Amino acid sequence: MAYTSLAQVDDLPESLPVLRLDGYDSDLSSIDEQDPFGRMTLVETAPPPEYGAIGKVTFELLDTPIELAQDLSGGCGGKIWEAAGVMVDYMLWKQEQTQGLFLQGKKVLELGSGTGLVGLAVAKGCANVDTMVITDQIPMMHLMSQNITLNKLDDRVQAKILDWGAPISSDIPVPDVILASDCVYLEVAYQPLIDTLVALSNKDTDIYMSYRKRRRANKRFFQMARKKFHLIEVTEDPKREQYTKDGLRLYLMKKKSQ
Numbered sequence: 001m002a003y004t005s006l007a008q009v010d011d012l013p014e015s016l017p018v019l020r021l022d023g024y025d026s027d028l029s030s031i032d033e034q035d036p037f038g039r040m041t042l043v044e045t046a047p048p049p050e051y052g053a054i055g056k057v058t059f060e061l062l063d064t065p066i067e068l069a070q071d072l073s074g075g076c077g078g079k080i081w082e083a084a085g086v087m088v089d090y091m092l093w094k095q096e097q098t099q100g101l102f103l104q105g106k107k108v109l110e111l112g113s114g115t116g117l118v119g120l121a122v123a124k125g126c127a128n129v130d131t132m133v134i135t136d137q138i139p140m141m142h143l144m145s146q147n148i149t150l151n152k153l154d155d156r157v158q159a160k161i162l163d164w165g166a167p168i169s170s171d172i173p174v175p176d177v178i179l180a181s182d183c184v185y186l187e188v189a190y191q192p193l194i195d196t197l198v199a200l201s202n203k204d205t206d207i208y209m210s211y212r213k214r215r216r217a218n219k220r221f222f223q224m225a226r227k228k229f230h231l232i233e234v235t236e237d238p239k240r241e242q243y244t245k246d247g248l249r250l251y252l253m254k255k256k257s258q
């Protein structure tokens, strides 16, 4: 994943210099367990975007970049998180490896989409998905919709409200595949997130979670999740060696039959 700063929303020139930010840069030693987000900007690969900044995000396996508005005024999800790159790279690699069969005809749902980067990139790279629904809380809806339109994906990607732990709206398709990137960070949200995963899944649903290791806090989430799900670390990803060094992980979760 590489990010190119473009411009402010109101001032988009034809082209601008490219700023390359390859890799999954991080420094785990500086993360505050009590307030991981307060410090995350210290370890990001790019300075936090200013209000309304638009950039281009390139991925090795995508022909054209994702255009992305970032805006932190609606919450922490309004910027790019590194675990998103892990998720997108794997999805696109797997789709290529399987000659497009991996997500063919699948109903894909993203939880805690933030900017929508993961869902947009996967929809763009995997044109044969059946549906792609990106979800988050109300304050993120405007940004997600803006990013769908920026990428001309209005006919293929839908943004919907899905608040973890709350009843799931009937207009959200039952997913075959759930994506959740960097959604494990806030202890109060662990049980609501697990409840939502339980409500959305059956034993055939593939739930992919990419996340940054945040010491004991993550461990507690996965202890809770293991009561309902089998957790399988994705080891086939060719980029795994690189991102694990940077404290990032990718798991496949499968619901236990009870």
Ligand SMILES: C[S@@+](CC[C@H](N)C(=O)[O-])C[C@H]1O[C@@H](n2cnc3c(N)ncnc32)[C@H](O)[C@@H]1O
Residues within 6 Å of the ligand: 075, 076, 077, 078, 079, 080, 081, 082, 083, 084, 111, 112, 113, 114, 115, 117, 118, 135, 136, 137, 140, 162, 163, 164, 180, 181, 182, 183, 185, 189, 192
């Ligand atoms: C660290 S951000 C990750 C954003 C995005 N997935 C990414 O990787 O770039 C966590 C996201 O989870 C969302 N989130 C937090 N609590 C939530 C809840 N209770 N229901 C739905 N989304 C929530 C936030 O709004 C935010 O967009």
